[in-house]
Amino acid sequence: MTRLFLSRLPIFACAGFIAFLFLANIWNFAVERDWPKLRIRSAHPLFGVAKPKPAPWTLDAFLAGETQKAVSANLGRALPVFPISVRAKNQLVYTLFGSSGAPGVVVGRNGQLYEQFYIDEFCARGGAPDLARVTQWATTIREIQDAAEAAGKRFVYLISPSKAARYPEDLPRSAPCASRAAAMPDKLAPYRAALDERGVHFVDGAGLIAQKRAEYSVPLFPRGGTHWNSLGAALALREMTRLAPSSIGDFEFEWAIAPEAVGTDRDLIELMNLLWPDVSYPTTIVARAGASGNCPRAPRLLAMGGSFVHEILAAATQSPCPPQIDYWFYMRTEENGVELGHFRRAPGDPANGERQSADPDALDENLRGADLIVLEENESNIATMKQVGDLRAAVRRSQ
Structure with missing residues (x-):
């Protein structure tokens, strides 16, 4: 049983991490309007990133795919792991190629x-x-x-x-x-x-x-x-x-x-x-x-x-x-x-x-x-x- 548990530990860890991200997003959306200071944030937020625009909730926007795209982008940015992911990608680009990953x-x-x-x-x-x-x-x-x-x-x-x-x-x-x-x-x-x-x-x-x-x-x-x-x-x-x-x-x-x-x-x-x-x-x-x-x-x-x-x-x-x-x-x-x-x-x-x-x-x-x-x-x-x-x-x- 112990050996089986250890062999499946990486799966449990990934599942727990995904569950944490899901629950963190639910929590952030719940407190964002009335208690914004209670949001779970990265210790090092990104610089120069514009606040995402609210998703357009109209039939035309939904049929054109704009609503789905905006919701997906907003969900991604709301993840606590988003800032460190961006920084890791930018660091890789800078270290390996001497280039900037930041627009402009x-x-x-x-x-x-x-x-x-x-x-x-x-x-x-x-x-x-x-x-x-x-x-x-x-x-x-x-x-x-x-x-x-x-x-x-x-x-x-x-x-x-x-x-x-x-x-x-x-x-x-x-x-x-x-x-x-x-x-x-x-x-x-x-x-x-x-x-x-x-x-x-x-x-x-x-x-x-x-x-x-x-x-x-x-x-x-x-x-x-x-x-x-x-x-x-x-x-x-x-x-x-x-x-x-x-x-x-x-x-x-x-x-x-x-x-x-x-x-x-x-x-x-x-x-x-x-x-x-x-x-x-x-x-x-x-x-x-x-x-x-x-x-x-x-x-x-x-x-x-x-x-x-x-x-x-x-x-x-x-x-x-x-x-x-x-x-x-x-x-x-x-x-x-x-x-x-x-x-x-x-x-x-x-x-x-x-x-x-x-x-x-x-x-x-x-x-x-x-x-x-x-x-x-x-x-x-x-x-x-x-x-x-x-x-x-x-x-x-x-x-």
């Missing part, structure tokens, strides 16, 4: 990670932009600057860098422009010229990174991230405070090598969802150089732009007079849509802050109270971002 993330040379979007944009450079559109864009930014200065505020426009454009030597060999990456045309020249002609106060963060990268022993973009690191952002913030002196004070800093990559320095490697992600590559930490300023009150900073502003704001929390920060940006929802978000940080708060209303009235209030206004666009999508129009609309409402 590409492994370049020397283990450098890139977003496919930035590679595609960089390799497509070459044609001249529509000068009428560039002129209109630069005129809009000058209009925002004039309104800000008329109200006694400081304004800075920032061009943030693209990793593919500033560190092209590690692009994957499969990139269309890998062999000519060092000779790609200067996309930003007409945009800089348009801003210069109109007297806009701007910092060319892309050009700054290209100029400064040789001066430092550590890359200004982390190997496993898509954004500039704290050192790159601190260099840009220092230029911004020199260009438009404001109540946050002159930003000077010291830097050191970080013990390991955290936060946005590892955003791409987290999206790869590996079993054993390597986050020991060199990146930086930054601290204010010198004493705090004489601050009669906390200044207020209104920042509008994309995800690259995050590192700028982290540096600003260490300025001589740390500001209250209102950060406006377009963000992805759990359903993989896009909406305008608004987060507020208390003075000196190193965290992301608390989410606030993103209504136009809230933006108008931020604009009225701001001491410093920062508008940012990345070089990859310069003159195309909605934030410029959103800020111009708020300026016009305030006049």
